[in-house]
Amino acid sequence: MPPLFRRRLVTGPRSRTHPLIWLLAILCTIIAIAVVIAGIVVFIGYLVIHPRIPVISVTNARLDLLRNDLAGLLETQITIVVKAQNGNAKAHATFSDISFNLTFQGQAIAVLVADSFEVPKNSSKDLNYVVQSSSIPLTPDQMEQVNESWKKNEIAFDLRGNARSQWRVGPLGSLKYSCHLNCRLKFNPMNGTYIPSRCTSKSK
Template sequence: MPKTRLFPQRRPNLLVWCFAFICAIIAVIVIIAGIIVFVGYLAIRPKVPLLYVHAARLDDVVYDQAGLLSVRLIIIIKAENHNQKAHVSFYNTRLTLQYHGLSIAALVADPFEVKKNTSQELNYVVESSPIPLGTQEQRMTQQSLQKGVMPFFLKGNSRTRWRIGRSLGSVKFWLHIKCYMWLPMNSTVVYPSCSASSH
């Protein structure tokens, strides 16, 4: 008659119990931290800051028969912070002003801070050196001179950072500006409607 051998039942290793206990503690900490961040987010309701062209003006245009163009512009960039409970820092702000695809000026800004629920203006005076134009650009410039309006394009990026509370960490975004500006040659102030995005 076959015999059945009974082996003694092995008890779980103490190290396994310790590892399971530590994993449980870590899981609880992660869940609690997630709840705190979520509640803080709902309480503060952070909003992405804005950076856009508020106003622009073409003050002077010099164009000669050799195809050299010089311009003088005033451009006002506005930074807005609609957060009720957080200051916002702007840094790595660099914009490029173009005329028919030609880069004529770089607009940069030192890091600056916008207090909660306020705005700040960056005023740029752009005086370009003589810009040599190609044949196509010369033709388009002559057409613009006849119409009394000149086209400019401003594009660039800025980095933002602000804190959500004192212990919930910081939020960072890239802001992107793309702005087409048709500026009259009679020094009329224009308020462009520009596209802006963030990520």
């Protein structure tokens, strides 16, 4: 009977986790905990402040000039008062990236912009724009619409655009909103008065 040979499983020394792996794991854990804590701080700050979302609105306007000729050229000057409102009683708000397009029947008249600024707690800031256009060429349909506006004593311009607002919540976070403005400004061309209407931004 042939001899039996037994094989013995030979293993090397047990592999150990490299210290760098442990260090990376510890760092990732610390970062994850810091992110969670920061999120909790921002959330608690939000609950404490209980903010009213900042808004931008047109509070007043005036049609200073409206002139059109037989050649189909339109000249206009409009004064527009835009208010940036911070209804939060516990935090300052910063408004930035302000840009609004003023048009008439699709024809560009002007772009209303402003530098970044801060609005104190529970306060507001007015932006006063005086928009003076050069001669705007109108199509025959647009010329007819202007003539009808004179007859009805009512003319409308479109104001659309965006702005960004931000609140600082404690030392670790902030709340950011986008303010979208899309409204129609109506005037009496006979005397230039503004026909008041709701023109307030929507935020998200």
